[in-house]
Amino acid sequence: MQNKIIKSIKSSFCIDDEYARDMLKLCVKSLATDTATGFTLLDPPRLRCEQIYYKYYGVQPGRLQYAVLPMIPLIVANKKTRELFPDELLGIVRMYNGNVKTFDIQMAFQLAAFSYSAMLRNQKLDLDKLIEGMRRILLDYGERPASASDIIAFEKSRIYAIQKVDRLSRKDREGISEKSPIDGLMQVLYQLFIEDSEEADPELVTLKSLFAGALGMSTALKEESAFIKSLCEYVYKLREGLVKKERFGEADCDPRRFVALKAGECIEDPILGRICAKSIRMDGDILRISIDTKSGEYIFKFKKKQ
Numbered sequence: 001m002q003n004k005i006i007k008s009i010k011s012s013f014c015i016d017d018e019y020a021r022d023m024l025k026l027c028v029k030s031l032a033t034d035t036a037t038g039f040t041l042l043d044p045p046r047l048r049c050e051q052i053y054y055k056y057y058g059v060q061p062g063r064l065q066y067a068v069l070p071m072i073p074l075i076v077a078n079k080k081t082r083e084l085f086p087d088e089l090l091g092i093v094r095m096y097n098g099n100v101k102t103f104d105i106q107m108a109f110q111l112a113a114f115s116y117s118a119m120l121r122n123q124k125l126d127l128d129k130l131i132e133g134m135r136r137i138l139l140d141y142g143e144r145p146a147s148a149s150d151i152i153a154f155e156k157s158r159i160y161a162i163q164k165v166d167r168l169s170r171k172d173r174e175g176i177s178e179k180s181p182i183d184g185l186m187q188v189l190y191q192l193f194i195e196d197s198e199e200a201d202p203e204l205v206t207l208k209s210l211f212a213g214a215l216g217m218s219t220a221l222k223e224e225s226a227f228i229k230s231l232c233e234y235v236y237k238l239r240e241g242l243v244k245k246e247r248f249g250e251a252d253c254d255p256r257r258f259v260a261l262k263a264g265e266c267i268e269d270p271i272l273g274r275i276c277a278k279s280i281r282m283d284g285d286i287l288r289i290s291i292d293t294k295s296g297e298y299i300f301k302f303k304k305k306q
Contacts, residue, residue: 002236004120005076008213009232012072015209017202019062020069023095024206026050028073028231033244034085040077040238040245042070042084044091046271049253051095053271056255057291057298066184066203067092067100071109072210077238081113083143100181103150103157108181110137111161112207115189119214127193131169138162157182227295258289258300272298 015021030047031040047070070092074084084092089102111134118125118133138161145154161182167175168186171194176186184201188208191197192215199205237243251270261267261277269275278290278297285304290297 001120004214004216005239006232006236008116008120008210009073009076009235010228011213012206012210013228015202015205017062017205018059020064020202020206022054022058023064024069024072025228025231026054027070028235030248031073031077031235031238031245032247033238034247037082038241039080039082040074042074042088042091043247044087044094045250046248047091047095049248049251049271052253053255056300056302062202064096064203065099065179066201067096067105067181068108068112068184068207069203070095071105071112071181072206073235074109075113075116076210077235078113079239081110081117084109101153101157103154104160104181106154107138107157107161108185110141111165111182112185115185116211116214119211123214123216125215127189128169130189130193131165134165135162138165225296255300256302258291259287259302261289 013021013024026047027042030043030050032043032046033039034041074088084106089105092105093100093102114133114137115130118130138158141158145151160180164176164182164186168189171190173187173190173195176183176190184204185207188199188204188211191199191208192211199208234243238245248270253271255271258275258277261280263277263280266274266276272291272293272295274294276292278292280287280289282288282304287302287304289300289302291300
């Protein structure tokens with residue numbers, strides 16, 4: 001089981017879209033252990049700081065819209081299916097500029113976590129049994145929000161999810177084509193269990209690859225760096241309770257302080273750990289600082305003030 005789980009995590013990195021792959025890495029790095037429940041959660045302060053840093057060293061942001069990508073490390077890092085905590089939900093919504101519904105994320109996460117667990121247990125999983133289990137989850141959903149307005153939004157998402165599961169059952173591909181977390185999950189399940197096709201959306205490719213790995217399907221690993229390997233093993237250890245990660249808390253996460261570094265100088269950083277400045281050079285009005293870290297080399301770019 002260990003090899004199967006780690007392989008499925010590695011498979012989720014099998015995407016050509018660099019931005020989506022980087023966001024998946026940031027989500028894995030932002031996992032933490034909830035001391036009260038023992039669950040692995042997505043730590044919003046850490047994710048927010050990771051995204052701030054990424055603006056200085058990463059590629060041009062792509063368009064992510066299904067909100068399934070942050071679910072992937074959470075699904076794998078928890079043995080038991082659970083609900084997302086409010087701050088996790090808010091962190092994911094912010095990651096998508098508020099263009100997804102909170103309870104759609106919650107429903108999709110529950111169904112995706114259940115699906116992954118079922119696939120790990122049975123590589124010859126029957127779609128009808130999977131659909132039966134998803135319906136049961138949606139119909140027996142116990143927890144309800146406290147406020148009246150949230151209850152209405154919650155019920156709308158729950159009914160929406162039931163409708164989409166029914167359309168998957170009827171093999172109605174057009175009926176699960178909206179740009180929502182629930183539809184995204186249904187599209188992936190359709191391709192895995194009914195009719196496969198080449199998926200273009202990077203988030204759905206990531207989820208599809210995770211599920212394919214759990215089902216024992218072969219996937220061509222495009223990135224097997226030491227860092228990716230360590231990330232996958234780290235997620236597995238969180239799942240098994242072999243390691244615990246403290247929540248990030250409050251810290252100064254402003255990479256602009258790197259501008260004061262000199263070549264060869266090393267400092268401790270709350271996000272990247274111990275970092276050393278390898279080289280510093282001006283390229284037009286852009287200051288490029290090459291930083292060496294435990295997770296690899298980063299080139300931070302700072303635009304000179306006019």
